[in-house]
Amino acid sequence: xxxxxxxxxxxxxxxxxxxxxxxxxxxRLQAVVEVVSNHTSDALELLAKQHSQMRAFVYQNQLxxxxxxxxxxxxxxxxxxxxxxxxxxDYGETIKGLAQEIKKVAHVPVQKWNSIxxxxxxx
Numbered sequence: 001x002x003x004x005x006x007x008x009x010x011x012x013x014x015x016x017x018x019x020x021x022x023x024x025x026x027x028r029l030q031a032v033v034e035v036v037s038n039h040t041s042d043a044l045e046l047l048a049k050q051h052s053q054m055r056a057f058v059y060q061n062q063l064x065x066x067x068x069x070x071x072x073x074x075x076x077x078x079x080x081x082x083x084x085x086x087x088x089x090d091y092g093e094t095i096k097g098l099a100q101e102i103k104k105v106a107h108v109p110v111q112k113w114n115s116i117x118x119x120x121x122x123x
């Protein structure tokens with residue numbers, strides 16, 4: 001439920017009142033942060049997937065080039081490179097795990113404004 005900026009939430013337990021407008025702004029900020037975090041997490045997952053696919057593609061190309069240039073010692077022999085080792089670390093699963101953690105941290109369950117003395121009578 002949305003309240004206007006002139007509305008006050010009465011807590012009653014400590015004698016203060018909080019402008020509902022500020023509470024609405026905090027709830028809106030929380031929602032925006034959650035949406036941005038979810039989009040960031042989705043983007044990271046897509047990048048991790050793309051990285052894993054590119055890694056496999058690079059290895060396949062290296063094998064094909066080594067096969068085609070086998071008479072000359074493969075790619076390394078053709079270009080006279082002594083240290084010719086392709087090693088591409090696959091951090092795809094790690095990135096996906098971090099993306100899932102971002103989603104968990106960003107999600108905040110619905111909160112309700114309740115007084116401490118709700119349902120109690122003050123004598």
